[in-house]
Amino acid sequence: MSTPYASAAPYYARYRPPYPGELYALLVDRFALDGSQTVLDLGAGPGTLSLPLAPLAEHVYAVDPEPAMLAEGCALAEEQGSRNISWLRGDAAGIGRLCLPRIDLCVIGGAFHRMDRVRVPADLDAVLAPRGGIAVVTSVAAAWPSVVDEVRTRFLGPDDGAADGTAVTTRSADEPADERADEPADGPADMEELRDVEDHLAKSVFSRVETTTWVRSAHCTVDQVIGLQFSRACSSPALFGDRKDAFESELRHALLDHYPDGTCTRTVTVAATIATRPRR
Template identity: 80%
Template sequence: MSTPYASAAPYYARYRPPYPAELYALLVDRFALDGSQTVLDLGAGPGTLSLPLAPLAEHVYAVDPEPAMLAEGCGLAEEGGHGNISWLRGDAAGIGRLCLPRIDLCVIGGAFHHMDRVRVPADLDAVLAPRGGIAVVTSAAAAWPAVVDEVRARFLGPGHPAAPGAVPGPAGGRADGLAGGPAGGLADGAADVDGAADVDGAADTDELRDTEDHLAKSAFSRVETTTWERSVRYTVDQVVGLQFSRTCSSPALFGDRKDAFAAELRQALLDHCADGTCTRTVTVAATVATRPRR
């Protein structure tokens, strides 16, 4: 049986916007990435971080519990000629069982908020090189037009987590990444950490503080967060595709009503957006944690 994580995978791979180039410039600067390093992407999803990092590293280990996410990433890697990525099924609770070599950088998307945030840094302490570190990358975005939730509620019910007025689930969603949750990702998911991570609403400062606090109490106590804000324009078809990339509205949840939902949402968006596009502000945050200098 298809899970929300599995059915969301192709839409996640196709429609999730990439992280800004400034993020990778920051990682190159902080970790001296010159093509000779080994990178671990924990809660990799379809490789939102792994694929851009591949040209900057000697090898990337992309780890996620959802086979469908790994399959999407593997296909994209083949298309892009990135032969230096190993796609491994696993979760954040099993870092020690992955038999990894010494790692120079571990990147984690929004799935970090669905992981054991005490255990994961402790486990990474055993595999990260002395000058290595962790980069937790998350994104938050302004809400879609209200018609999106209204149409979804008509199909999935008013009590659905993404319905207007519903109480939100843990930190946004799938965490589209990995987290030890149901085979899908980073647990990367539940509401929408669909991963890569993309949380509807304003940037979640509570989550950022939580990330910083947990890392500051770990062996990687030298912590700094950098943010970037940009305006992103989406076509109506992209908005529809992005809804299917979320575990709270993945194709598996609609069953044979998926196409009807897509058609109704597309029309509602066209009625709402005169020029056929929607624009929203997206904020990306990178929290970099390294061991204190001696």
């Protein structure tokens, strides 16, 4: 059975922003990535983390429950000549069933809040190498202008997170800031989100936890803002049916009224929370 992201997958692959290069430099430094390691990407989507990590590892296992996401990732890997990624359908609840080799690094980008945050670190303890660890990557961005939610609400009703099975309380770079409407990037809910990641990892066997953040300005065209709306589970193309083109047209006009030059700018903060076992 496909997930709510099935029809969103092409937009997700095309419009979701990449993570900053500094993130990969940090992972290289912390986990001594030199092309000989094995990496697990849980909740991989179309390979937002897997593809940039492939040149740094011997092999990457990209795991996601949505076949359409895996298909997008596989196609991108072919285009980029990345042949050391295995695209596996599965979820974090079935880590033991994946029959993985010893893993040096597990990355989770924009999906940790959807997982059992107690069970996942415990299950990873069985597959991660002694000096291995977990890197949870999240991002917080300033909300889109209110016109985006206003237009979406006229077509789909209020965004309460029901479409993707979650309350709209968290998000990541793979799940942009508009996944939670009208929260400022530096609001208390965002700090609570980051603390939640840190707290769950600190209570696990991977209790040595530290977070690094990067702040940048993101510039989006109107087409990119529209594409990002279609990349969301709660506003994926399938939900609009034959009204998709009408939504796109109305949103385009609303955005151009708000941004006459056609450029939308907002601040994005990316955080990498790295958790490893305590040193002995």
